[in-house]
Amino acid sequence: MFNFYNFAVSISALNTMLNLIVVFADPMPMRRNYMHHIWTEHVLNGKSVAGSDVMMAPWIGQQYKNSQNRGSHEFYFNQNIDHFGHKAGLFKQRVLINAQHYRDGGPVFLMNSGETAASSSYLSAGEPYSLVKETKGMLIIMEHRYYGKSYPVSDMSGPNMVYLTVENSLEDIANFVRHAKEFVAKSIGISISAKSKWIATGGSYSANLATWMRLKYPGLIHAAYASSAPLLIEEDFYQYDMVVGRALSCAPRIADAIETLDLILDSQNRTLIHNWKRACGLGSLKDDADFAGALTDQLSHAVQYHMPPQPGSDEKDSLAQICSWFSYTEHNPLQNLADMTRSYISSNNIDVRSTYTTLSGANNIQLYQDGRSWFYQTCTQFGYWQTAPRPPLRRLRSKYVTSGWQSSPCHAFFGKSVPPQPDVDSVNKRYGGLLPNVSRVVFVNGLLDPWSSLSVAVDEEISRRISANGKNTVITMPRASHVTDFYFASTRTDFGVKEARAKILGALWYYLAQT
């Protein structure tokens, strides 16, 4: 059988074949509850901000003294439900603004919230906020349609979801920018100068939007800062685990566990399978693929959101914690995996059936289920289904976790409103995949991020081509993971983030000086 040495060799052989020099990480979520939603979960600590009170920043009172909206920094922009004329009408799209540092002519940073509710935390922390302070700019956070409080429909049935497209989202941004001067003046009493240049920004999917805004509307958007943008849309996203394998020193033992697991699932021996489900704390899952899928949750989470411990603190390293389970060699590797999973489920109080059952919640069409919105986007345009690489590469997740299994609930959730497969080819063709025809975009990626395998950092040749002659800037952080530069970077300046931040600011100054 193949050992992990072969695993590494096979990856490099495959990459050469695909003309990819190195495969690192990947960006988006897995499916619904436990699919690694790009970054929402981590940033918001699993709490949805929809419907909750928006935190008040201390500067609000002063800044908006003369404003009729004093005491509030949450505003609503009247947006078209459909920019392509299939449905008339407007909806209220939530907008958050921090103009505390704005000086005439400073840049306007526009951050779309992507596949998550707009978080007011970003008004006073994180890299966009730091950039606004440094450049005397204004920060505007615009909530993505169908997330947070910005739902253009009255329920989430299939036919109501059809206005949730990348194309409508880009038009939302363009329409907002065109009307921003009046809107901001009316909202907070501050006039955006005609000299102010717009910089689109975001993390993960929202970084794609920032890049594609620069592509589609170079006249509105002067530059972009894209953190962990998974520009290449892949339906069968097998590269994700290749990065997970590189990040975990115990990956060979995990692969041994998965090999045993697949033999057990192949056996169709119900008693044996049920015994292992119970050993993993997953006895309530009827479906074998749901069971196999649940076993990947903790690994993906640990790698995608990895933070090295703060020097001098007693924080534990999430990767070392995973591997500590696999150091009990008196047990077989599958037993290690079972012990780890059982402990994860009980210590996080995970409701197994609702979290890991594929069809759970299919008929619940109530509003404000942001996970359902993201699932719709994956069903229709992105896929991004995280699967195991095909042999001879070794697997860190079961062969039963296929893209077909992950897409199979799409129909149950949304009926005929979703195509049999997501139309990833159209998206790649329209926006240019890994080589969009853009300029003045600052791409930042952590190389331990599984999503970076779909980013411009996947390959030196791609990085070189896209950044030729300073047209764009590619910044990599070897030991960082998903959107690490973007969120609350001000409190974590180690493992390459500090250097990356200096480069981001330098590149943006350079682009701002261009006309």
Ligand SMILES: *[C@@H]1O[C@H](CO)[C@@H](O)[C@H](O)[C@H]1NC(C)=O
């Ligand atoms: C199924 O697995 C159980 C539990 O390991 C074992 O006792 C039984 O013999 C197996 N049945 C068959 C038909 O192999």
Ligand SMILES: *[C@@H]1O[C@H](CO)[C@@H](O)[C@H](O)[C@H]1NC(C)=O
């Ligand atoms: C790329 O964009 C530039 C400027 O917007 C345009 O002139 C050029 O034709 C585009 N190239 C391709 C291949 O589309």
